[in-house]
Structure formats: C-alpha cells, structure tokens
Amino acid sequence: MKKLNALLLPLVFSSLLVAAPATPPEWKVPLAVKTLDNGLTVVVSRDDSAPTFGLCIAYGIGFRLEPKGRTGFAHLFEHMMFEGTPEARKGIFDRVVEGGGGFTNGDTRFDFTEYIESAPVSALNPALWLEADRLKGLDFSVANLNNQRNVVEEEVRDNVLNQPYGSFYWLDLPQKAFNRYPNAHNFYGDFKDLDAANIGDVRKFFETYHAPNNAVLAVVGDVTPEEVFQKAQQYFDSIPRRAVPAKPDVEEAPQKAERCSVEEDKLARVPALAVGYRMPPRTSPDAIVGAVVGEMLQNGQASLLYQALVKRKKVALEVDGGVNWPLGTPFEYGGPTLMTSFIVYPPKVSERDVLTAYDGVIQNLAAHGASQAELQRIRAKMRSDWYAELEIPVERASVISHFTLLDGDPGRVNKIPDEIAQVTSDQIMTFCRKYLVDTNRTIISRVPETLMGKTVNDAKGGRP
C-alpha cells in the first residue's frame, strides 16, 4: 500500500516474527488535498491493494442544527438525498452504483452527515457524477417525502420503539445530560415533528447547508490524486459557492450536580443503566486523554470495567461504551459530547451495587493512574483499532472526511496513534479528577416494567 511500508515492513517484521519486537509498526496513509474554487475540499488517499474505491462526501450539518419543531429532520433529509433529482430520478442512484458492483449508504451524526459509495474503480465516474448531481438540486417530490417519512418512522420503530432498551444510551442520555436544544433533543425525531415536516423544509435545509464550501469529498482506493482532482473539477466545479450560516454557539454551561433518572422499559427483561460524563471539547489538550481513559475503561475483555464489574464483582453481564460512543470514534465530534458507559446487569443485582463497583473503578484510576504495562497495552490496542478504522477505502474515506470537516486537517488521521502514545499516567489521574466526577455526570436507570418498584427506590435514593 504505502510506498515505504510495502517494501520495507514485511521484511523487517517478518524476520522479527518470532522475536517479538518492542516497538509497534508505524503505518501512515498517503494524503493529497485540493480545494476547488467553489470551496469543495477534495482529499485523496491512494491505495492500490485492490481495484476498488471508497468515496465519502460529508456535509457540515448534523442533528444539532436541525430546526426546533423538526426533531429528526437531519436524518429524514439524509433519506431524501437518495430520492432523486431532476436529472436522475428516484431509484437511479442505487441502480447505477449497484450495477457498477458497489453499494451506497448515508449516515447522520451530531455534527455532519455523510454519504458513502464503494465499488470497483470502473464505477468511479458515474458515482462522482451522481454525487455532484444531487448537490445541484433534488427532486423535492412530496410523494417521495411521504414515502421516506414512513420508512424513517419504521426505522425508529425498528431501532427504538420495538427494541428492549430503545437505544436510550445514545438517544435519551444526551437529552438528560445537556440543557440546550442543539445537544438535548430527540435526534431520531418525535413522530409529530416527522409528520409535520414538509417539502418546503426539505428545500430550505438543502439550500441552507448543502453547498460545496460546506462539504468534504474524500476518495480512497486505486486512483491517483491527479485523476480524482480532475474529475472533481469536471463534475463539481459548476456548482456555485453559497453563503452558509456561521456555526452557532452550542456550548453548555458547566454542569453543577449529578442528574439521575429512571425509565420504565416495557420490552426489556433485564435491567440496564447508562452513565454519561461530559467531555472536554475535541480541541482541548484533555480530549486525547479522555479518549485513552474511555478505552481503558471499556474496550474489550481486558478493560477495567469489564474486569471489575463482570468478572471480579459479578454485578454486570456486559459493559460497553467510550467517548462519543456509539456514534463515532473519540475523535469525531464537534460540540458537547459524553463518555458513555452502557451496562446490562442481572435482575438479582441492585443498581446500587453496580454503581458502587463502577465508582470503585473510577476512583482507583483517579488515585493510582495506569501502570507502564497498562499504558503499553492500551496503546497497542488503540493503535491496532485505529489502523482498523483506516483499513478499507470506504471507511478511510469516511474518517478522512470527518477530520477535514472538523479540523481542516486530514493529516491528523496519521497522528492519532502517536498522540495516544504520549498520554501519561499523571494526565490520566488529572483527567479523572476533573471530568469523571459525580457532579459532571448523568445516569439513566432503565428498568423492565416487571421489575419496577424495588429498583426504583435504589435509583431514587440516588447514589450509594
């Protein structure tokens, strides 16, 4: 793949295969950046290991900025981006990409919305053409809006209303943890708001945020930067730059007290809880420490919370979480965010016992930090996980587009493992004492209907 690595690394590491070297592999992806006259930033990462490409175009608009009275609209709008244009009517987009041997999808997140395609390189031209085409204008069809409103409401039933736990750890927790509308509303959408959305809203949202100067196009795969730049110029250059509203202030006043609440779950049979601590802004020097702490606490079977809660104290069935979890990595957020822990625990265990064990882990980390061996392990795991994020073209394109949109610096994708490696035990202790404190957290206890009563008292009594 990368010029240096392809020649050198296999020889070096293979010969050391049995000797287990002390240093991890260094791996960096090539990056070339060009900004078109209309403000569209194009980033290319060449990878000729397979004759395919992955493409991501990310727009600087997400859940946070959807209008009041239109909760869930950013996501509904994302669906409308697949519903046709004056040139390429509904159905054409998927037919052309799938007929080219690939797939397409979209994702809405707090601070951006992304559209992805991956296919054999022979389908790159039509894919780029289609992306440019839908940035020129949509079909704005009422019938298609009605259709996708139904589809989105079905998506909400599928992921929220008909599921135990109903995704409360990412849908409800921010609503309790934050105060301001951008950070604290139903991102999937209240049905009354989804029902109220009209084609005028679609048009306005499109015209307000979908400008080339509010987008990043990343292409990764068996392509050269020169050819992608040339094609981007050819297909996107005629799309005019437009004034995009300045990013509003979405910051929150500091949290003063712990927030606890209880939710009754009609479908679940086993109780769960979610804990969310407010995190520093992504640009703070503390952010990288938060990323490491989040992974030490809940990345896999060796993590501190798994070992303590599931294994030693036997008070939990599973523990998952992290910073910006589960909607992205700890490096891809642009406003108030949480470190979340999602814990499912046995009905016979009290919530109080779960939280006591949880607090014990946090307090121990705050008091003693991490040993050199622990640091080495988490660095290796996070480096390995980070490389996995960049392994295949479509995922690499996605991460690159987010970093470019948020930081203006795609090169940071190559710096993350080294930033992680510099985090010290002292920083971890300082971070825990500053951020992982009761007054900075929100807890939601999710109790099965059949167990309401005994567990409620636990939760209402607040904390041990």
Next chain:
Amino acid sequence: MKLIRATVFVLAGLMILPAAWTQEKTQPLPKNLPAYGPLVPFRGPQVVQKRLANGLTLWMVSRAGFPKVSFAVAVRGGMASDPKDRPGLSKLLMDTIDQGTQSKNARQIAEAFQADGGDLTGDAHADFTESMISVLASWASSTLETLSDVLENATFPNSEVALAKRNEADSLRASEAEPSFLANRALAREMFDNHPYSVTSLTQASLAATTPDQLRRAYAMRFRPDRTILVAVGDFDPGPMANAVQKALGGWTTPAGSPAASVPQPVQNNPHGVFLVPRKGSVQTAFRLGAFGPLESSADFEAAEVADAIYGGMFGSRLVNDIREDKGYTYSPGADIQERSEAGVLETRASVRNAVTGASLNEILYQMNRMATTSPTPEELTRAKRYLTGIRAIEYQLQEAVAERLASLWVVGLPPQELGEESSKIQTVTFAEVDQAGRKYFPASRQTIVAVGEQSVIQQQLKPFGLPVHPVE
C-alpha cells in the same frame, strides 16, 4: 507446501453503459451520466496451504502493507454436534474456553491479547466453533502463543463456568426480549424440526444442567489438530509465519477418542404455514420466511444467489423497491441464503408496523411467486451479477473477512481457490439458470413463515391468507 496460484478472471475491455432499464415504471438514465470504465480484473488472494504433521490445516494469505494480522480458527463440531439434552452447549464452551489455561487465568489471557492489539472473540455455529483475533503484525507470534494455549490447554475453571452459566442465563432472558432473536430461533425450530440444526441457542434447562466436566469433555473431544484450521491473513511472510505456527501448535496432539459425530442431511419437508411468536407490546411484526435452498457446493448455488439478489438481496431489489421504496411498510427488508454444511436456507426478513402486517406478507409472497413464475429482466440479471462480484472485491479488502471466509470454506469442504473463483462463477451464470433457480426455490408455497409480534394483530391480519396459524414459543 503447495502454492496456489491466484485466480484471475478477466473482464477487462468491456466498456458498458449501465444497461437501459427495461422494467416498467423505471426511469431513464440521465443523458450525461458517464459510462462505467473497463472492469479491472479482480484477483483472488494467493493462499498458501500447509498441513502440520499433527494434522492441523494452515492456510495463509500474505498481504504486505496494512500492518496487522488476522487469525481465524475453525474447529469442526458446533451446535449441531451438542448432546441432545444439552442444546447450545457449544455456546457455553466458547464463552469459557478463554477463561483459564494451565498457566494463565482469564485476566492474564485477555491482557496478553490486548498487549498485541487484539481481543479474542468466539462464536458457536451449527457445524463449527470459531475464534477470531486481529493484532498488530509485529506481535503476531506472541498472539499465536496465547492462542495455542487456549486451543490446547483450556481448563474451564469451576468458578468461571459458574459465572458464565449465571450470566448466560440472564443474557438469554435479555435476548428473549429481542424480536430478531425470537424470530431466528422459531424459524430454525420449524424448518428443521428434530434435526440438530433446529438448535440456535442455549436453553435455561441446558444451562442449569451443564457441568464444567461436560465442557472439558466436549473440548477434549472436539479441539484436536486434525479437526482444526488456522487461517492467517495479513502482513507477514509465509515462511516465518509457518514456522511460528509450527512452534506454537506443532506439539498439539490428537486424542485417541473419536471426534464429534457428523451431522446428517435434514429431511427437506419444512411446513408451509404461519408460526406466531406472541410478543406483548410489539409495535411491529417481525417476519422471517424460510425455505430450503441450495448447498454452497451445489451446481446452482451461484444462480440462486443471483436470483436472491434480484428478489431481495440488493437495495435495488424487487422486495426493497416494493415494500420500502414504494409502499413505505418497512425500513430494512432483505433476503439471503444462509449456509450450513448440510443445508442452505433461503431467508427473507422484514419488520413492519402492526397496521400493515397482512399487506406486507401479501407483497412478500407476491414477489416470491413473481420470481417463481416470471423471468428476470436482462438489466436485473446484469446488475445482480455485477453487484455480487463487486461487493466481494470490496469485502475481501478486509483481512478479517478473508480469514473468516476461508475458514468457512474449509468447514464445508471447499478449496481455498473458491474465494477467487466464486466471482467468476457468478459472472458465467446464465439467464436460464437464474430463471430455473427462481422457479425451483422461490414459490411462496415452499415457505415456512414466522411472525413475531402482537398475537391479535397477526391472527386477524393473516386470516385472509387461509394458512394454518400456529402459536409457538
């Protein structure tokens, strides 16, 4: 050592426009849409095959660049080989296999893998158990040492088994709240009746009755080198990797006893009817439809895959166009062919709001019968073949996907070359073969139908179909 040449199929030189859509209601292509470029040949990976003296099969794919290595270990004998009175025992076995060896406790094992950049995951399938881990390439030999310890020396400590039993009992309760879990379990039970493939999960009775000794015996019987494949994919040279595997696993011995019993072919007489799993408080009906399809080794497997893509496997398939993009009944419908060693199942999934339960089943059955009674259009055929080919080239960029796929090929007795050849087989599938697969596998009258949701809603709305409706657990 045998070196397998990469399979190369050449489609280069074809300069094709996306075919004109001939189906009714489809829109014309934009006049300025650029044509597809020439297809670049997709090369299946070179797989180096080796067999250790103790019988262990080793397949290696060496790919320079991305500095990680993925290991997949498949051991023959899965849930279909569990004792009849211990359904799901394999799941508990895979939960506890890494919870202690003669020299390491559970935490030390987890931390050893973490230090290499990985986390061991395991799963029990019908025909095999699988362990997977991806680590930084520089520490792959260390990973092999820990992995071999787990494969050869697991002790199933009493305290760890007790904890796993308790947690699995609660996890089973938690899973029973999920519509997908209930639907999958019911479909397998109804499709396979008394055949061991009917088991897809543990039961509370089985959990309560299982002892650490039973796990140790099942482990001793099944985990043996002559019934195991190790697949390594990633940034290494095959020579040193083979040496590292020999060092780590060469001393593993095959016990004298006989291995897990083989699984008979199921009788293919699945019932045509509705099996209703009542789930109070449901705001959707979750449908699973199943019918017997081809085995992966069948001559018409690829034709059936193409037919499935046209029917429900692609986003632009008939089923998705109908019940999602046209009618808005559902969010994520789909269909695929689920393979076990001795049976293939054509499976359809859709979760629909209560009010359109009957209307949705009507459309699903209509689209199946359409596959069974009419031919695909040339455009559908071309698109499905290109989609299935391209999607493999994309998927196999992920080294974990290559490792897992190779392990599953070995389990069903197919050679590693299949990984590259499956795409060329898809490309040579003919119109007549797809047409035939549609007529053979898709008739709605072959379907076993599972519906999970509000009992009264399902009973009322499915009454007009005139099918027997059986409430089940």
